[in-house]
Amino acid sequence: MEHEELRRKLSAYLDNVVGSEEKEEIKRHLKSCGSCRGEIADLELTVGYLKSISMVEPPPWLKEQIMTRVRELSETRPSLWRRLFFPLYVKLPLEALALVLICVTGYYLARTVGMQEPLPILPSSEQRQEPAPPSSFQTAPPPSHPGSVSQPGAALLKPATPKPRSNPTPAAVPSILPKPPETEPIPARQTKQAEQPELAPTEEGPNLEQEVVPQFGREEKAVTTPAGALKKGKTALRGGDSGRAAKMEAGGINLDVEDPGAAVGAVEEAVNRTGGRISGHSYGEESHLLIIRINRQKIPELVDRLGHIGTVLDKPQLPKGAEGLTDLTIRW
Protein backbone atom coordinates (compact mmCIF):
# COMPACT_ATOMS: atom_id res chain seq x y z
CA MET A 1 0.00 0.00 0.00
CA GLU A 2 1.16 3.51 -0.66
CA HIS A 3 1.59 6.25 1.89
CA GLU A 4 -1.68 8.05 1.16
CA GLU A 5 -3.67 4.85 1.28
CA LEU A 6 -2.11 3.88 4.60
CA ARG A 7 -2.69 7.37 5.95
CA ARG A 8 -6.39 7.01 5.25
CA LYS A 9 -6.48 3.85 7.31
CA LEU A 10 -4.97 5.44 10.40
CA SER A 11 -8.37 6.29 11.85
CA ALA A 12 -9.56 2.69 11.54
CA TYR A 13 -6.17 1.50 12.85
CA LEU A 14 -6.71 3.63 15.91
CA ASP A 15 -10.09 1.96 16.49
CA ASN A 16 -8.55 -1.44 15.89
CA VAL A 17 -10.92 -2.29 13.04
CA VAL A 18 -8.36 -3.23 10.41
CA GLY A 19 -7.33 -6.73 9.36
CA SER A 20 -4.26 -8.32 10.86
CA GLU A 21 -2.25 -8.00 7.64
CA GLU A 22 -3.17 -4.33 7.26
CA LYS A 23 -2.33 -3.78 10.88
CA GLU A 24 1.16 -5.18 10.42
CA GLU A 25 1.66 -3.15 7.26
CA ILE A 26 0.60 0.07 9.00
CA LYS A 27 2.87 -0.69 11.93
CA ARG A 28 5.82 -1.17 9.56
CA HIS A 29 4.95 2.04 7.70
CA LEU A 30 4.66 4.04 10.90
CA LYS A 31 8.21 3.05 11.83
CA SER A 32 9.51 4.52 8.64
CA CYS A 33 7.11 7.49 8.08
CA GLY A 34 7.49 10.45 10.40
CA SER A 35 4.50 12.40 9.04
CA CYS A 36 2.18 9.45 9.58
CA ARG A 37 3.50 9.07 13.13
CA GLY A 38 2.71 12.73 13.74
CA GLU A 39 -0.68 12.34 12.18
CA ILE A 40 -1.68 9.35 14.24
CA ALA A 41 -0.54 11.15 17.38
CA ASP A 42 -2.74 14.12 16.48
CA LEU A 43 -5.65 11.82 15.70
CA GLU A 44 -5.25 10.03 18.99
CA LEU A 45 -5.25 13.33 20.82
CA THR A 46 -8.30 14.57 18.90
CA VAL A 47 -10.23 11.40 19.63
CA GLY A 48 -9.15 11.66 23.26
CA TYR A 49 -10.52 15.19 23.41
CA LEU A 50 -13.75 14.11 21.77
CA LYS A 51 -14.22 11.22 24.17
CA SER A 52 -13.60 13.52 27.09
CA ILE A 53 -16.61 15.68 26.28
CA SER A 54 -18.95 15.04 29.17
CA MET A 55 -22.62 14.38 28.71
CA VAL A 56 -25.06 17.15 29.51
CA GLU A 57 -27.82 16.36 32.00
CA PRO A 58 -31.23 16.52 30.42
CA PRO A 59 -33.77 18.83 32.03
CA PRO A 60 -35.50 17.21 35.02
CA TRP A 61 -38.92 17.63 33.46
CA LEU A 62 -37.98 15.71 30.32
CA LYS A 63 -39.01 12.29 31.62
CA GLU A 64 -42.32 13.60 32.99
CA GLN A 65 -43.02 15.38 29.74
CA ILE A 66 -42.41 12.21 27.78
CA MET A 67 -44.56 10.11 30.10
CA THR A 68 -47.39 12.64 30.01
CA ARG A 69 -47.48 12.49 26.22
CA VAL A 70 -47.25 8.73 26.24
CA ARG A 71 -50.08 8.38 28.77
CA GLU A 72 -52.26 10.64 26.64
CA LEU A 73 -51.51 8.42 23.69
CA SER A 74 -52.26 5.19 25.50
CA GLU A 75 -55.53 6.53 26.89
CA THR A 76 -56.88 7.70 23.56
CA ARG A 77 -58.83 5.06 21.75
CA PRO A 78 -57.37 3.73 18.56
CA SER A 79 -58.46 5.68 15.57
CA LEU A 80 -61.54 4.70 13.61
CA TRP A 81 -59.28 3.65 10.76
CA ARG A 82 -57.35 1.27 12.99
CA ARG A 83 -60.49 -0.12 14.55
CA LEU A 84 -62.04 -0.73 11.15
CA PHE A 85 -59.08 -2.11 9.29
CA PHE A 86 -56.66 -3.63 11.81
CA PRO A 87 -55.62 -6.32 12.34
CA LEU A 88 -55.65 -6.75 8.61
CA TYR A 89 -55.47 -10.52 8.55
CA VAL A 90 -58.81 -10.73 10.35
CA LYS A 91 -60.73 -7.83 8.95
CA LEU A 92 -59.59 -7.71 5.37
CA PRO A 93 -61.18 -11.02 4.28
CA LEU A 94 -64.39 -10.14 6.10
CA GLU A 95 -64.54 -6.73 4.52
CA ALA A 96 -63.81 -8.13 1.09
CA LEU A 97 -66.65 -10.62 1.51
CA ALA A 98 -68.98 -7.89 2.68
CA LEU A 99 -68.04 -5.76 -0.30
CA VAL A 100 -68.78 -8.59 -2.71
CA LEU A 101 -72.15 -9.20 -1.08
CA ILE A 102 -73.01 -5.52 -1.24
CA CYS A 103 -72.06 -5.38 -4.91
CA VAL A 104 -74.12 -8.45 -5.80
CA THR A 105 -77.12 -7.20 -3.85
CA GLY A 106 -76.79 -3.77 -5.38
CA TYR A 107 -76.59 -5.24 -8.86
CA TYR A 108 -79.76 -7.28 -8.44
CA LEU A 109 -81.58 -4.42 -6.79
CA ALA A 110 -80.59 -2.08 -9.60
CA ARG A 111 -81.86 -4.53 -12.17
CA THR A 112 -85.16 -5.14 -10.40
CA VAL A 113 -85.87 -1.53 -9.50
CA GLY A 114 -84.78 -0.30 -12.93
CA MET A 115 -87.38 -2.53 -14.57
CA GLN A 116 -90.16 -1.49 -12.25
CA GLU A 117 -89.52 2.20 -12.43
CA PRO A 118 -92.51 3.95 -14.01
CA LEU A 119 -91.76 6.18 -16.89
CA PRO A 120 -92.21 9.84 -16.12
CA ILE A 121 -93.29 10.90 -19.61
CA LEU A 122 -96.94 10.47 -20.23
CA PRO A 123 -98.83 10.91 -23.41
CA SER A 124 -100.95 14.00 -23.53
CA SER A 125 -104.69 13.79 -23.71
CA GLU A 126 -104.65 14.90 -27.36
CA GLN A 127 -102.34 12.06 -28.23
CA ARG A 128 -104.56 9.58 -26.53
CA GLN A 129 -107.61 10.78 -28.37
CA GLU A 130 -106.12 10.97 -31.80
CA PRO A 131 -107.39 8.32 -34.23
CA ALA A 132 -105.53 5.06 -34.13
CA PRO A 133 -104.10 3.39 -37.22
CA PRO A 134 -106.57 1.32 -39.10
CA SER A 135 -105.27 -2.14 -38.22
CA SER A 136 -103.18 -2.71 -35.12
CA PHE A 137 -103.52 0.69 -33.42
CA GLN A 138 -107.19 1.08 -33.94
CA THR A 139 -108.81 3.07 -31.18
CA ALA A 140 -112.25 2.55 -29.84
CA PRO A 141 -114.58 5.53 -29.75
CA PRO A 142 -114.38 7.42 -26.48
CA PRO A 143 -116.98 6.33 -23.99
CA SER A 144 -119.89 8.55 -23.44
CA HIS A 145 -119.77 8.09 -19.68
CA PRO A 146 -117.60 6.28 -17.19
CA GLY A 147 -119.81 3.32 -16.80
CA SER A 148 -119.53 2.30 -20.38
CA VAL A 149 -115.70 2.19 -20.21
CA SER A 150 -115.49 -0.16 -17.33
CA GLN A 151 -117.38 -2.89 -19.08
CA PRO A 152 -114.98 -3.70 -21.91
CA GLY A 153 -112.03 -3.24 -19.61
CA ALA A 154 -113.42 -5.71 -17.17
CA ALA A 155 -114.18 -8.14 -19.93
CA LEU A 156 -110.63 -7.94 -21.15
CA LEU A 157 -109.09 -8.41 -17.78
CA LYS A 158 -111.09 -11.29 -16.54
CA PRO A 159 -108.99 -14.06 -18.05
CA ALA A 160 -105.76 -12.32 -17.13
CA THR A 161 -106.21 -12.59 -13.38
CA PRO A 162 -105.09 -15.50 -11.22
CA LYS A 163 -105.60 -18.22 -13.75
CA PRO A 164 -102.41 -17.70 -15.79
CA ARG A 165 -100.31 -17.48 -12.63
CA SER A 166 -101.30 -20.91 -11.51
CA ASN A 167 -99.74 -22.54 -14.54
CA PRO A 168 -96.20 -21.30 -14.98
CA THR A 169 -94.38 -23.35 -17.58
CA PRO A 170 -91.38 -21.27 -18.53
CA ALA A 171 -89.98 -23.56 -21.17
CA ALA A 172 -93.24 -23.72 -23.01
CA VAL A 173 -94.03 -20.08 -22.71
CA PRO A 174 -92.65 -18.79 -25.98
CA SER A 175 -94.15 -21.63 -27.97
CA ILE A 176 -97.68 -20.90 -26.82
CA LEU A 177 -97.47 -17.33 -27.91
CA PRO A 178 -100.17 -16.39 -30.33
CA LYS A 179 -98.81 -14.99 -33.53
CA PRO A 180 -99.61 -11.35 -34.21
CA PRO A 181 -101.76 -11.87 -37.24
CA GLU A 182 -103.93 -14.33 -35.35
CA THR A 183 -104.65 -12.01 -32.50
CA GLU A 184 -107.81 -10.16 -32.28
CA PRO A 185 -107.43 -6.46 -32.82
CA ILE A 186 -108.17 -4.84 -29.52
CA PRO A 187 -109.34 -1.29 -29.26
CA ALA A 188 -106.33 0.84 -28.50
CA ARG A 189 -108.29 2.92 -26.09
CA GLN A 190 -108.85 -0.02 -23.86
CA THR A 191 -105.31 -1.25 -24.03
CA LYS A 192 -103.99 2.17 -23.21
CA GLN A 193 -106.05 2.19 -20.10
CA ALA A 194 -104.85 -1.26 -19.31
CA GLU A 195 -101.27 -0.12 -19.61
CA GLN A 196 -101.46 3.13 -17.70
CA PRO A 197 -104.41 3.04 -15.45
CA GLU A 198 -102.85 5.14 -12.71
CA LEU A 199 -100.21 7.16 -14.47
CA ALA A 200 -101.94 10.42 -15.23
CA PRO A 201 -105.09 10.91 -13.31
CA THR A 202 -104.91 14.68 -13.75
CA GLU A 203 -104.21 14.78 -17.46
CA GLU A 204 -106.70 12.25 -18.59
CA GLY A 205 -110.37 12.60 -18.19
CA PRO A 206 -110.77 11.80 -14.54
CA ASN A 207 -113.70 9.47 -14.89
CA LEU A 208 -112.01 7.25 -17.44
CA GLU A 209 -109.03 6.52 -15.24
CA GLN A 210 -110.97 6.19 -12.08
CA GLU A 211 -113.30 3.72 -13.60
CA VAL A 212 -110.58 1.55 -15.02
CA VAL A 213 -108.06 1.55 -12.19
CA PRO A 214 -109.86 -0.75 -9.77
CA GLN A 215 -110.34 -3.38 -12.40
CA PHE A 216 -106.80 -3.19 -13.70
CA GLY A 217 -105.24 -3.21 -10.32
CA ARG A 218 -104.57 -6.91 -10.30
CA GLU A 219 -103.35 -7.02 -13.82
CA GLU A 220 -100.97 -4.14 -13.37
CA LYS A 221 -99.68 -5.68 -10.23
CA ALA A 222 -99.02 -8.90 -11.99
CA VAL A 223 -97.07 -7.17 -14.68
CA THR A 224 -94.92 -5.01 -12.46
CA THR A 225 -94.41 -7.41 -9.62
CA PRO A 226 -90.75 -7.54 -8.60
CA ALA A 227 -90.65 -11.27 -9.08
CA GLY A 228 -88.52 -10.76 -12.17
CA ALA A 229 -88.64 -10.03 -15.80
CA LEU A 230 -89.51 -13.55 -16.83
CA LYS A 231 -92.67 -13.41 -14.85
CA LYS A 232 -93.61 -10.24 -16.61
CA GLY A 233 -92.91 -11.88 -19.87
CA LYS A 234 -95.05 -14.82 -19.01
CA THR A 235 -97.90 -12.60 -18.08
CA ALA A 236 -97.71 -10.90 -21.39
CA LEU A 237 -97.34 -14.14 -23.24
CA ARG A 238 -100.28 -15.73 -21.66
CA GLY A 239 -102.21 -12.70 -22.54
CA GLY A 240 -103.67 -14.11 -25.66
CA ASP A 241 -106.69 -13.66 -23.50
CA SER A 242 -105.69 -10.47 -21.76
CA GLY A 243 -106.13 -6.92 -22.91
CA ARG A 244 -102.52 -6.08 -22.36
CA ALA A 245 -101.19 -8.98 -24.32
CA ALA A 246 -103.67 -8.42 -27.10
CA LYS A 247 -102.53 -4.87 -27.44
CA MET A 248 -98.96 -5.95 -27.55
CA GLU A 249 -99.62 -8.47 -30.20
CA ALA A 250 -101.21 -5.79 -32.28
CA GLY A 251 -98.16 -3.58 -31.86
CA GLY A 252 -95.47 -6.20 -32.17
CA ILE A 253 -92.38 -6.64 -34.27
CA ASN A 254 -91.53 -10.07 -35.56
CA LEU A 255 -87.94 -10.75 -36.33
CA ASP A 256 -86.38 -13.62 -38.14
CA VAL A 257 -82.84 -14.30 -36.90
CA GLU A 258 -80.55 -17.23 -37.42
CA ASP A 259 -79.61 -17.70 -33.79
CA PRO A 260 -82.32 -16.35 -31.45
CA GLY A 261 -80.20 -16.89 -28.35
CA ALA A 262 -77.27 -14.94 -29.71
CA ALA A 263 -79.47 -12.08 -30.84
CA VAL A 264 -80.80 -11.33 -27.35
CA GLY A 265 -78.00 -8.90 -26.49
CA ALA A 266 -78.21 -7.13 -29.83
CA VAL A 267 -81.99 -6.71 -29.62
CA GLU A 268 -81.78 -5.35 -26.06
CA GLU A 269 -79.06 -2.97 -27.11
CA ALA A 270 -81.13 -1.78 -30.07
CA VAL A 271 -84.01 -1.07 -27.70
CA ASN A 272 -81.80 0.78 -25.29
CA ARG A 273 -80.17 2.81 -28.03
CA THR A 274 -83.51 3.97 -29.31
CA GLY A 275 -84.51 5.13 -25.85
CA GLY A 276 -86.82 2.24 -25.17
CA ARG A 277 -87.22 0.59 -21.81
CA ILE A 278 -87.51 -3.12 -21.40
CA SER A 279 -90.45 -3.84 -19.17
CA GLY A 280 -90.51 -7.58 -19.50
CA HIS A 281 -89.01 -10.48 -21.37
CA SER A 282 -89.39 -14.16 -21.90
CA TYR A 283 -86.47 -16.05 -23.36
CA GLY A 284 -87.42 -19.56 -24.30
CA GLU A 285 -85.53 -22.28 -26.07
CA GLU A 286 -86.78 -21.59 -29.54
CA SER A 287 -88.25 -18.15 -29.52
CA HIS A 288 -87.85 -15.00 -27.50
CA LEU A 289 -90.13 -12.22 -26.53
CA LEU A 290 -89.30 -8.75 -25.32
CA ILE A 291 -91.85 -6.30 -24.01
CA ILE A 292 -90.71 -2.75 -24.28
CA ARG A 293 -92.04 0.73 -23.77
CA ILE A 294 -90.92 3.21 -26.36
CA ASN A 295 -91.76 6.53 -27.88
CA ARG A 296 -93.80 6.01 -31.01
CA GLN A 297 -91.52 8.31 -32.97
CA LYS A 298 -88.59 6.04 -32.23
CA ILE A 299 -90.25 2.91 -33.55
CA PRO A 300 -89.03 3.36 -37.15
CA GLU A 301 -85.50 3.77 -35.86
CA LEU A 302 -85.90 0.65 -33.76
CA VAL A 303 -87.21 -1.29 -36.72
CA ASP A 304 -84.24 -0.08 -38.70
CA ARG A 305 -81.83 -1.24 -36.04
CA LEU A 306 -83.56 -4.57 -35.72
CA GLY A 307 -83.26 -4.91 -39.46
CA HIS A 308 -79.50 -5.09 -38.99
CA ILE A 309 -79.89 -8.00 -36.58
CA GLY A 310 -82.30 -10.04 -38.62
CA THR A 311 -85.17 -9.81 -41.05
CA VAL A 312 -88.12 -7.81 -39.81
CA LEU A 313 -91.19 -9.86 -40.70
CA ASP A 314 -93.85 -7.69 -39.11
CA LYS A 315 -93.69 -4.17 -37.86
CA PRO A 316 -96.27 -1.94 -36.29
CA GLN A 317 -98.20 0.41 -38.48
CA LEU A 318 -98.03 3.87 -37.11
CA PRO A 319 -100.17 6.85 -38.01
CA LYS A 320 -98.22 9.86 -39.18
CA GLY A 321 -97.12 12.16 -36.44
CA ALA A 322 -97.90 9.68 -33.67
CA GLU A 323 -96.15 10.58 -30.45
CA GLY A 324 -95.96 9.44 -26.88
CA LEU A 325 -95.09 6.16 -25.32
CA THR A 326 -96.45 2.83 -26.28
CA ASP A 327 -95.83 -0.75 -25.39
CA LEU A 328 -94.44 -3.02 -28.01
CA THR A 329 -93.48 -6.64 -28.25
CA ILE A 330 -90.47 -7.84 -30.13
CA ARG A 331 -90.55 -11.47 -31.00
CA TRP A 332 -87.84 -13.55 -32.66
Place this chain on the structure above:
Amino acid sequence: MSDDRQHSTDEDALIVASWRSGELSSFEALVVKYQKRMFNIALRVTGDYEDACEVAQDAFVAAFRGINTYRGEARFSTWLTSITLNLSRNRLMSAQTRKKNEAFSLDWPDNGDNSRHFNEWPSPTPSALELLERRSVHEKLRGCIGALSVEFRETIVLRDLHDYSYDDICSILNVREGTLKSRLFRAREQVRECLKRAMGDI
Protein backbone atom coordinates in the same frame (compact mmCIF):
# COMPACT_ATOMS: atom_id res chain seq x y z
CA MET B 1 -17.67 -4.08 27.83
CA SER B 2 -19.23 -6.65 25.56
CA ASP B 3 -20.61 -8.54 28.57
CA ASP B 4 -22.20 -5.33 29.81
CA ARG B 5 -23.68 -4.73 26.38
CA GLN B 6 -25.05 -8.27 26.19
CA HIS B 7 -26.50 -7.97 29.68
CA SER B 8 -28.10 -4.64 28.78
CA THR B 9 -29.54 -6.16 25.61
CA ASP B 10 -31.15 -9.02 27.47
CA GLU B 11 -32.48 -6.63 30.06
CA ASP B 12 -33.88 -4.33 27.36
CA ALA B 13 -35.53 -7.26 25.61
CA LEU B 14 -37.32 -8.21 28.82
CA ILE B 15 -38.40 -4.64 29.49
CA VAL B 16 -39.64 -4.23 25.92
CA ALA B 17 -41.59 -7.47 26.18
CA SER B 18 -43.19 -6.28 29.38
CA TRP B 19 -44.02 -2.90 27.80
CA ARG B 20 -45.54 -4.64 24.80
CA SER B 21 -47.81 -6.58 27.12
CA GLY B 22 -49.22 -3.22 28.25
CA GLU B 23 -47.00 -2.39 31.20
CA LEU B 24 -46.47 1.37 30.96
CA SER B 25 -43.99 1.37 33.85
CA SER B 26 -41.65 -0.73 31.69
CA PHE B 27 -41.62 1.99 29.09
CA GLU B 28 -40.91 4.48 31.83
CA ALA B 29 -37.89 2.38 32.84
CA LEU B 30 -36.59 2.62 29.28
CA VAL B 31 -37.11 6.38 29.32
CA VAL B 32 -35.15 6.66 32.53
CA LYS B 33 -32.39 4.48 31.14
CA TYR B 34 -31.98 6.17 27.75
CA GLN B 35 -33.23 9.72 28.05
CA LYS B 36 -29.80 11.16 28.85
CA ARG B 37 -28.08 9.41 25.96
CA MET B 38 -30.77 10.33 23.45
CA PHE B 39 -30.86 13.90 24.68
CA ASN B 40 -27.08 14.24 24.30
CA ILE B 41 -27.06 12.70 20.84
CA ALA B 42 -29.78 15.14 19.80
CA LEU B 43 -27.90 18.00 21.44
CA ARG B 44 -24.64 17.26 19.62
CA VAL B 45 -26.34 16.80 16.28
CA THR B 46 -28.73 19.74 16.43
CA GLY B 47 -26.42 21.97 18.49
CA ASP B 48 -29.41 23.48 20.25
CA TYR B 49 -30.58 22.70 23.79
CA GLU B 50 -34.29 23.31 23.21
CA ASP B 51 -34.29 21.42 19.95
CA ALA B 52 -32.56 18.53 21.72
CA CYS B 53 -35.30 18.49 24.41
CA GLU B 54 -38.00 18.32 21.78
CA VAL B 55 -36.19 15.73 19.71
CA ALA B 56 -35.67 13.50 22.75
CA GLN B 57 -39.37 13.73 23.62
CA ASP B 58 -40.45 13.09 20.07
CA ALA B 59 -38.10 10.14 19.78
CA PHE B 60 -39.56 8.37 22.81
CA VAL B 61 -43.12 9.12 21.73
CA ALA B 62 -42.35 7.83 18.24
CA ALA B 63 -40.86 4.67 19.73
CA PHE B 64 -43.97 4.23 21.86
CA ARG B 65 -46.19 4.62 18.82
CA GLY B 66 -44.10 2.45 16.57
CA ILE B 67 -43.30 -0.40 18.92
CA ASN B 68 -45.24 -2.71 16.60
CA THR B 69 -42.71 -2.03 13.86
CA TYR B 70 -39.80 -2.96 16.13
CA ARG B 71 -39.09 -6.59 15.32
CA GLY B 72 -36.26 -7.05 17.79
CA GLU B 73 -33.64 -7.73 15.11
CA ALA B 74 -31.52 -4.85 16.37
CA ARG B 75 -31.01 -3.83 19.94
CA PHE B 76 -33.65 -1.52 21.37
CA SER B 77 -31.02 1.16 22.04
CA THR B 78 -29.90 0.97 18.41
CA TRP B 79 -33.45 1.30 17.18
CA LEU B 80 -34.13 4.22 19.51
CA THR B 81 -30.88 5.91 18.47
CA SER B 82 -31.80 5.68 14.80
CA ILE B 83 -35.14 7.33 15.57
CA THR B 84 -33.40 10.06 17.55
CA LEU B 85 -30.86 10.66 14.80
CA ASN B 86 -33.52 10.87 12.12
CA LEU B 87 -35.49 13.40 14.12
CA SER B 88 -32.34 15.35 14.92
CA ARG B 89 -31.42 15.45 11.26
CA ASN B 90 -34.88 16.71 10.31
CA ARG B 91 -34.76 19.31 13.05
CA LEU B 92 -31.32 20.46 11.96
CA MET B 93 -32.37 20.74 8.33
CA SER B 94 -35.42 22.81 9.15
CA ALA B 95 -33.38 25.02 11.49
CA GLN B 96 -30.76 25.57 8.80
CA THR B 97 -33.42 26.40 6.24
CA ARG B 98 -35.02 28.81 8.67
CA LYS B 99 -31.73 30.52 9.37
CA LYS B 100 -30.92 30.72 5.71
CA ASN B 101 -34.24 32.41 5.07
CA GLU B 102 -33.69 34.76 7.99
CA ALA B 103 -30.24 35.64 6.66
CA PHE B 104 -31.78 36.79 3.41
CA SER B 105 -34.63 38.60 5.12
CA LEU B 106 -34.69 42.37 4.82
CA ASP B 107 -35.90 42.49 8.42
CA TRP B 108 -32.75 40.83 9.73
CA PRO B 109 -32.07 42.50 13.10
CA ASP B 110 -28.54 43.87 12.94
CA ASN B 111 -28.23 44.36 16.69
CA GLY B 112 -25.33 42.06 17.53
CA ASP B 113 -27.61 39.09 17.97
CA ASN B 114 -25.67 37.32 15.22
CA SER B 115 -23.02 36.34 17.74
CA ARG B 116 -25.42 33.77 19.14
CA HIS B 117 -25.50 32.03 15.79
CA PHE B 118 -21.75 32.05 15.49
CA ASN B 119 -21.48 30.40 18.87
CA GLU B 120 -23.46 27.48 17.59
CA TRP B 121 -22.28 27.42 14.01
CA PRO B 122 -18.67 28.49 13.81
CA SER B 123 -17.70 29.40 10.31
CA PRO B 124 -14.16 29.15 8.94
CA THR B 125 -13.93 32.95 8.74
CA PRO B 126 -11.28 34.61 10.91
CA SER B 127 -13.84 36.18 13.20
CA ALA B 128 -15.26 32.75 14.02
CA LEU B 129 -11.79 31.41 14.75
CA GLU B 130 -11.08 34.35 17.00
CA LEU B 131 -14.21 33.53 18.94
CA LEU B 132 -13.16 29.91 19.20
CA GLU B 133 -9.77 30.77 20.56
CA ARG B 134 -11.26 32.52 23.52
CA ARG B 135 -13.00 29.42 24.71
CA SER B 136 -11.89 26.31 26.48
CA VAL B 137 -10.89 23.22 24.53
CA HIS B 138 -14.27 21.62 25.05
CA GLU B 139 -16.11 24.64 23.85
CA LYS B 140 -13.86 24.73 20.84
CA LEU B 141 -14.42 21.06 20.27
CA ARG B 142 -18.17 21.54 20.38
CA GLY B 143 -17.81 24.38 17.93
CA CYS B 144 -15.73 22.18 15.63
CA ILE B 145 -18.31 19.40 15.80
CA GLY B 146 -20.97 21.93 14.96
CA ALA B 147 -18.98 23.04 11.94
CA LEU B 148 -19.02 19.54 10.48
CA SER B 149 -21.51 18.44 7.89
CA VAL B 150 -24.41 16.37 9.24
CA GLU B 151 -22.98 13.09 7.95
CA PHE B 152 -19.61 13.62 9.61
CA ARG B 153 -21.18 14.99 12.76
CA GLU B 154 -23.35 11.90 13.17
CA THR B 155 -20.40 9.52 12.91
CA ILE B 156 -18.25 11.53 15.34
CA VAL B 157 -21.11 11.80 17.84
CA LEU B 158 -21.94 8.10 17.72
CA ARG B 159 -18.38 6.75 17.66
CA ASP B 160 -16.24 9.16 19.67
CA LEU B 161 -18.78 10.76 22.00
CA HIS B 162 -21.00 7.74 22.71
CA ASP B 163 -18.71 4.84 21.93
CA TYR B 164 -21.08 2.96 19.58
CA SER B 165 -19.51 0.00 17.81
CA TYR B 166 -18.90 0.08 14.06
CA ASP B 167 -21.63 -2.53 13.55
CA ASP B 168 -24.15 -0.49 15.48
CA ILE B 169 -23.29 2.69 13.62
CA CYS B 170 -23.56 0.91 10.28
CA SER B 171 -26.98 -0.34 11.33
CA ILE B 172 -28.14 3.04 12.60
CA LEU B 173 -26.89 5.04 9.62
CA ASN B 174 -27.59 2.25 7.15
CA VAL B 175 -24.13 2.47 5.59
CA ARG B 176 -21.39 -0.08 4.86
CA GLU B 177 -18.34 -0.40 7.03
CA GLY B 178 -16.04 0.97 4.36
CA THR B 179 -18.17 4.07 4.04
CA LEU B 180 -18.22 4.50 7.79
CA LYS B 181 -14.44 4.18 8.07
CA SER B 182 -13.95 6.75 5.35
CA ARG B 183 -16.44 9.15 6.91
CA LEU B 184 -14.93 8.77 10.33
CA PHE B 185 -11.41 9.39 9.02
CA ARG B 186 -12.44 12.55 7.23
CA ALA B 187 -14.57 13.77 10.14
CA ARG B 188 -11.73 13.29 12.62
CA GLU B 189 -9.32 14.99 10.25
CA GLN B 190 -11.62 17.99 9.96
CA VAL B 191 -11.99 18.23 13.73
CA ARG B 192 -8.22 17.99 14.11
CA GLU B 193 -7.70 20.78 11.56
CA CYS B 194 -10.39 22.88 13.22
CA LEU B 195 -8.78 22.43 16.63
CA LYS B 196 -5.37 23.27 15.26
CA ARG B 197 -6.69 26.47 13.80
CA ALA B 198 -8.59 27.31 16.98
CA MET B 199 -5.77 26.49 19.42
CA GLY B 200 -2.70 27.02 17.32
CA ASP B 201 -1.62 23.52 18.19
CA ILE B 202 -3.35 20.47 19.64
